Amino acid sequence: MPIELTLNGEAITLDIDPRTPLLDVLRDRHGLTGAKAVCREGFCGACTVHIDGQAVPSCLRPIGLLQGCSIVTVEGLAPPGTLNRVQQAFIDHDVVQCGMCFPGMVMTLTDFLDREPTPTRDQIKAALVGNICRCTGYERIIDAVLSLQAEGVA
Amino acid sequence: MMAETGYGEITTPQTLADAVAAMAGGAVPIAGATWLLRAPLRHEVLPERLMSLRGLADLQVLTIGPRQALLGAMLTHDALAGALVGHPDLAGLATAAGASANPGIRRTATLGGNIGTRGFAASDLVPALLAADATVILATGQGLQSLPLAQHLAGRGDAGLIVRVEVARSPRRAAHARLPMRKAGDYPCAIVSVSADLSSGRIKDIRIAVGAVEATARRWTSLEERLTGTTLDPALAEAAARQLTGDFSARDAVDAPGWYRLSVLPVLLRRAFTQLEV
Numbered sequence: 001m002p003i004e005l006t007l008n009g010e011a012i013t014l015d016i017d018p019r020t021p022l023l024d025v026l027r028d029r030h031g032l033t034g035a036k037a038v039c040r041e042g043f044c045g046a047c048t049v050h051i052d053g054q055a056v057p058s059c060l061r062p063i064g065l066l067q068g069c070s071i072v073t074v075e076g077l078a079p080p081g082t083l084n085r086v087q088q089a090f091i092d093h094d095v096v097q098c099g100m101c102f103p104g105m106v107m108t109l110t111d112f113l114d115r116e117p118t119p120t121r122d123q124i125k126a127a128l129v130g131n132i133c134r135c136t137g138y139e140r141i142i143d144a145v146l147s148l149q150a151e152g153v154a
Numbered sequence: 155m156m157a158e159t160g161y162g163e164i165t166t167p168q169t170l171a172d173a174v175a176a177m178a179g180g181a182v183p184i185a186g187a188t189w190l191l192r193a194p195l196r197h198e199v200l201p202e203r204l205m206s207l208r209g210l211a212d213l214q215v216l217t218i219g220p221r222q223a224l225l226g227a228m229l230t231h232d233a234l235a236g237a238l239v240g241h242p243d244l245a246g247l248a249t250a251a252g253a254s255a256n257p258g259i260r261r262t263a264t265l266g267g268n269i270g271t272r273g274f275a276a277s278d279l280v281p282a283l284l285a286a287d288a289t290v291i292l293a294t295g296q297g298l299q300s301l302p303l304a305q306h307l308a309g310r311g312d313a314g315l316i317v318r319v320e321v322a323r324s325p326r327r328a329a330h331a332r333l334p335m336r337k338a339g340d341y342p343c344a345i346v347s348v349s350a351d352l353s354s355g356r357i358k359d360i361r362i363a364v365g366a367v368e369a370t371a372r373r374w375t376s377l378e379e380r381l382t383g384t385t386l387d388p389a390l391a392e393a394a395a396r397q398l399t400g401d402f403s404a405r406d407a408v409d410a411p412g413w414y415r416l417s418v419l420p421v422l423l424r425r426a427f428t429q430l431e432v
Binding site for chain 2: 016017018019021040041042043045048054055056057059060061062064065067108126127129130
């Protein structure tokens, strides 16, 4: 039986091995390369997407478990040509370096801010423990998130 | 409902009886699948026949009653951590659920998966459940079977599908201390979970469970006996633990050698006791 789900708001049907990781479906079949294939162990967070509104690593979700689910990737966070508040804050604060980890960071922090609109610095750090960056010292990322509160848009 | 794709296949039973029958036919139950999908990294072959547990309402139960807590096998670590806040006797389990792995994994990995995954030595929930003296409820071909967690881990009883865990409530306190090599993300190299009745001012009916040190978590009964009747003293507990680490045959693995796991156990016990003081 085909697997039916919603991907970035579009209903899709897949007839593939149900053991296929969602990450590979996104990248190889749909060209959605925002989710990065890095550790494939759920440790680095670079492949984070939203499944039914929750930020989770897509490398460890077999597609066969996602019947009827809603998947949102970094490409689907905001209408084409626009950025969501976290993406904009990252640009405004010149946070992005190599870019490998940032789609995952954006997905994690977008979900986090929906749950915790006025986080402390420590809460932001705790939310990011599953997103590893080898370029930055994380502090500017946290500053960018805190700036959303200061601007009253978080 | 069976999806046949030409590669692997997945079935999604809607009743426990159908699930048990599917298992008898060779289907492998998967919950969060966080262990399963790392099979290639362990040079293991993914099973061809899988069984999704999403359709089984019995596995979603969550009841924190005054006498008993019923915790469904499909509860995620994240859901558990949120539900267990504010209950001193379940504080160790709450810490285990809320500190394991990282937030994304905690939203995916389940209670049943943590118990049922053979080969995963560093489960946080298992030692916390051992310290809580939890009972596992399994769906088998003969109906529901109740089994103490320690016996289930030892492979006793009939094979079956983990439906829920039951924990008897009592006026005791519990704590959980773990040591990952980084602050977050990877597995702990040693875990200590403690639960004790401290109502008399002396340690009574203490249960100490150790995880990640040996292949399977287990109680530290010699230390329990040594500390019974003493006062709650983290330094004393650490000293007693240091004399008894020889009770374990610690495993060597890529994250830490066995001697290191043993050397940190007394420190973790002290930290757990310090949590109990609060």
